[in-house]
Amino acid sequence: MAIDRGHDQRMESQRDVYGAGRDLYVNVGAANGGSVPRSSPSHTYDRSRPLFIQYLNPEVLACYGLNCRGVQSERVLKDSLRITRLAVLLTDANLVFPASYIFEVPCFSVFLHEISPLVVSGSVSCVAPVMDLEAYRDIKAEEYRHDRVNPYVLKMDMAAERDVTWQPRLGSSTxxxxxxxxxxxxxxxxxxxxxxxxxxxxxxxxxxxxxxxxxxxxxxxxxxxxxxxxxxxxxxxxxxxxxxxxxxxxSRAYLLSYLRDLRANMLVDFLHSDLSCGISETRGDSTFSLLSARRFDLALQWIGIHTYVHGAASWQHLVSLRSMPEFGELTLALYAQNSPVSLRSAVIRIRRITELEDAMNLIQAQRNVGTVVSQLC
Structure with missing residues (x-):
């Protein structure tokens, strides 16, 4: 299944960045009952942590009126691939997903095919209590024994899924x-x-x-x-x-179980849905961080690489971009202090001198990132 991102991305990239900024702060504030951001200042964003993929989870999606099966499956797949482009940039570790997706998400094999360069490079990990997928299937088949259509009794070719790096899960969601x-x-x-x-x-x-x-x-x-x-x-x-x-x-308990066990971060606050299931970062629990996707997309527009990230950039290019020490500094400025103030100020200082042109390739994207980071206080 080919994914056509072009038209939607071009339209979205033409949004006025100041209008986008207004929408971001108004909407995030309203969603949280005021002007206080979702994250607590006590939390520290750590790029060395993996990023947990919850945006394909059937139960999480259902909480927001979305369905990874049937007529909505193509939309869910398209949104997930777009989100994954952001996810790759926000961690120096792996993207991690529970093995249940292999059996419960109909479009998941297509998703893995679309991100195959990440799979081949070992940048994606499958989390399960056992390495053997057949043994895992037997365990889960019992848990879903009373389901009208048990997704774990259907035979399927899992050759591509077996190429994904395995990561053991020692904790118990149950x-x-x-x-x-x-x-x-x-x-x-x-x-x-x-x-x-x-x-x-x-x-x-x-x-x-x-x-x-x-x-x-x-x-x-x-x-x-x-x-x-x-x-x-x-x-x-x-x-x-x-x-x-x-x-x-x-769903909230399920996500918290994985986030704390894996010490992972998670993207939330998307344009189409929040997908946090009401999780909030509390003082004293530094095992995970929640990262606003809308905030990140806005920052990418500010520095002129939004169109490139969501369009021409290959998965390998995105990995190269995130590997820049300057890019890590940029995301730390965006999330670590719970406010993009320093990044926004850096962009404003640059615009007093010159405009940041929209990047069309990796070299131009790297140049824009370096220029902005050089102005960070």
């Missing part, structure tokens, strides 16, 4: 999800009001209802902790609002 689920029922927890809401349609004593909801992870009996399975072990139908709260918590 245990981490159960921990967050139980804590959600504590006083002022994330499920505050849920028991009361469900009780209105459930004939039984409050204590019995609360215990039934609290014990959902145990009552799954080894099934995957995903929304559709959780709903089946709750003896009453859930409203749309209740379903959303539960699905969001499950």
């Amino acid at each position: 245990a981490d999800i159960a921990t967050l689920w139980h804590s959600a029922f504590e006083e002022n927890g994330e499920f505050t009001g849920l028991v009361e809401s469900v009780s209105a349609r459930w004939a039984g004593r409050r204590g019995e209802i609360e215990e039934t909801l609290h014990s959902v992870p145990q009552r799954l009996e080894g099934q995957a902790a995903v929304g559709r399975f959780v709903q089946k072990v709750i003896p009453v139908g859930l409203t749309a609002r209740e379903t959303t709260r539960i699905n969001m918590l499950l």
Whole structure:
């Protein structure tokens, strides 16, 4: 499947950068209930950490009304390839994804084919508790045993997937999800009001209802902790609002489990959806960082390399660009202090003298990056 990025990229690159800046700060502030950015100043962006790919996860996408299957699959694939161009630039380590994508995401083999230069160079890692994909399939088939269409019982050619670097996963998402689920029922927890809401349609004593909801992870009996399975072990139908709260918590716990276990960063705050599932960086937890994609895209426009990054640049060129010490300095200025003020000021100082021309090739992109970084305070 060929991915045509040209027209959309040319149109997007023509947006006024100052208008884009206004949109970015207005929208990010509104999304977080005010002008305070999502990240906490206590967090430090570290380029040596891997970047976790959550933007192809079926359950995360579903929380935002997106589906990696059916008519939306081509859109999800196109968006994912575009995001991956940003992801490559924001880490000096690997892009990492859970092995479940190989079986659960229909377009994933096409995705791997499109980024094959990254796969061949070892810049992409598959995370799983076991190296053998057949053994992994057997483990997961049991977890999805009651699924109407079990994605782990279908035979498929995984020759290309076996070329991806394997990274062991020692932690357990199931245990981490159960921990967050139980804590959600504590006083002022994330499920505050849920028991009361469900009780209105459930004939039984409050204590019995609360215990039934609290014990959902145990009552799954080894099934995957995903929304559709959780709903089946709750003896009453859930409203749309209740379903959303539960699905969001499950996906948030899943993502946190991977981010903390792998000490990985994650891109969020995209033009089409946030895809953070409500994760926020809290003081005292420095195991991961959340990176705004909109902020990065805006910075690329400021320095005149947005069109190149999303168009002519090959995967190898993007790796070469990120390998510049100056490029690392640029992204640190953008994220480490939780504000692009120093980068914006550097661009303004340059524009008092000359305009940064849009880069058409790697050499021009490197020159623009070097020029901007030389003006950083």
